[in-house]
Amino acid sequence: MKRGCIIAIDGPSGAGKSTVSQELARRLNYLYLDTGAMYRAAALQAKRLGVSWDDPQELARMCAKLEIDLVLKKGKPCTLLFGEDVSEAIRMPEMSMGASRVSAQQPVREKLWELQRRIGREGGIVAEGRDIGTVVFPEAECKFYLDATPEVRARRRCEELRGKGLAVDYTSTLEEVQKRDRDDQQRALAPLRPAPDAVIIDSTDLTPDEVVEVLLRVVAEAAGRLR
Ligand code: DC
Numbered sequence: 001m002k003r004g005c006i007i008a009i010d011g012p013s014g015a016g017k018s019t020v021s022q023e024l025a026r027r028l029n030y031l032y033l034d035t036g037a038m039y040r041a042a043a044l045q046a047k048r049l050g051v052s053w054d055d056p057q058e059l060a061r062m063c064a065k066l067e068i069d070l071v072l073k074k075g076k077p078c079t080l081l082f083g084e085d086v087s088e089a090i091r092m093p094e095m096s097m098g099a100s101r102v103s104a105q106q107p108v109r110e111k112l113w114e115l116q117r118r119i120g121r122e123g124g125i126v127a128e129g130r131d132i133g134t135v136v137f138p139e140a141e142c143k144f145y146l147d148a149t150p151e152v153r154a155r156r157r158c159e160e161l162r163g164k165g166l167a168v169d170y171t172s173t174l175e176e177v178q179k180r181d182r183d184d185q186q187r188a189l190a191p192l193r194p195a196p197d198a199v200i201i202d203s204t205d206l207t208p209d210e211v212v213e214v215l216l217r218v219v220a221e222a223a224g225r226l227r
Helices: 019-027 035-049 056-064 093-102 106-120 132-136 150-163 170-186 208-226
Strands: 005-008 033-035 070-072 074-079 123-131 141-149 199-202
Touching: 005 019, 005 106, 019 033, 019 070, 019 123, 019 170, 019 208, 033 035, 033 074, 033 106, 035 056, 035 070, 035 074, 035 093, 035 106, 035 123, 035 199, 070 106, 093 170, 106 123, 106 132, 123 132, 132 141, 132 170, 141 208
Parallel strands: 005 123, 005 141, 033 123, 141 199
Antiparallel strands: 070 074
């Protein structure tokens, strides 16, 4: 018996996916699956081992033994790498670029797809990433593609990093966001793009609560159709 629907939320960085996905999961009492955190943890492990983010053979060897878990600690999503809580370390700007680089490599994607599908197979999940509706769960009952202008996404990212005490400047953050968009959209493997049946939401002028309300309405309509 399935626990519930699969809700896929894709889109570029800074579109607000994490905030709204977590809130949606909380409201529906669903699991929250942050697939970006998994790519970030893989990039961190490669760095620790001195493995290049662009070397498929070395990454394949690393992935054969890779252990990543996503858990809730006091209601907060945490990422474990071989049991160690790396939730803070994977949010550093270097790991954003590292995650984007390792995510273009087949052995890394295959390893993480398997983990993600295992976590989602019972349904009752809100999964966010770049390829959830297109590749990981093409059968998802609800698919969203959340977007916003690069300027607004860069501003949100600056605020997030400054909130963590990091000194970041807007212009370089905007360049980083635009480079990552290009790399994620242009890679051969599971590129970032909306699924043909995704509902596209522009969050540029919406608050996270407003986006959640839109998502809940679409989910309720889909649930009505499935009944
Ligand atoms: O969502 P995020 O910023 O934490 O993701 C970090 C990088 O990981 C992103 O630039 C691309 C990659 N990624 C991916 O290729 N596929 C996913 N499903 C999630 C993330």
